[in-house]
Amino acid sequence: MFYDYGMRKFVLNGNVTDGIEELGQEIVTYFTVRTRGFQEQLGIMSKELIKQTGTRRVGKKPAVHIYTEDNYTPHQSNTLYCYAEKFYPHEIDITFQINGRRFTGLVNSSQTVFEQDWTFNILKYIRIDPHDGGTYSCQVAHMSLEKPLTVLLGM
Numbered sequence: 001m002f003y004d005y006g007m008r009k010f011v012l013n014g015n016v017t018d019g020i021e022e023l024g025q026e027i028v029t030y031f032t033v034r035t036r037g038f039q040e041q042l043g044i045m046s047k048e049l050i051k052q053t054g055t056r057r058v059g060k061k062p063a064v065h066i067y068t069e070d071n072y073t074p075h076q077s078n079t080l081y082c083y084a085e086k087f088y089p090h091e092i093d094i095t096f097q098i099n100g101r102r103f104t105g106l107v108n109s110s111q112t113v114f115e116q117d118w119t120f121n122i123l124k125y126i127r128i129d130p131h132d133g134g135t136y137s138c139q140v141a142h143m144s145l146e147k148p149l150t151v152l153l154g155m
Helices: 025-053
Strands: 002-004 010-013 015-017 063-068 078-087 093-098 118-126 135-141 149-154
Touching: 063 135, 063 149, 078 135, 093 118, 118 135
Parallel strands: none
Antiparallel strands: 002 010, 010 015, 063 078, 078 118, 093 135, 135 149
16 A cells, blocks of 8 residues: 555555545545644754755766566566655656557556665666567666666666
């Protein structure tokens, strides 16, 4: 189960839902309030760090990993993961590309995770039906990068 703060939706077993029927209003409200508070706290901490360092361009480049859940088998559905770690600040944009074209289907995401060293991690993933010669990549845009970083996975 994931709660996507941006969409204000849950992803339960791969299905996008408002969560009320599956989890009940009390749990949906809990996750909504907790996530909003977490996002507000991240903003406060970011502003404080900027204030303490005296700069607005504090950033740490993400390390990006792309991989599949299962070994490659032609025409067998699989999950493609893109994991970005050790980046700062928390704002990051991750998109998937298949054969050079932006993937427009459902993209699942974990919440952004805050680490003790002030860096962040996030995992995004999609379902794919791979075929021979297909190229799969994730593209990451972050303020610490001069241009978006693209990481390829060949099948």
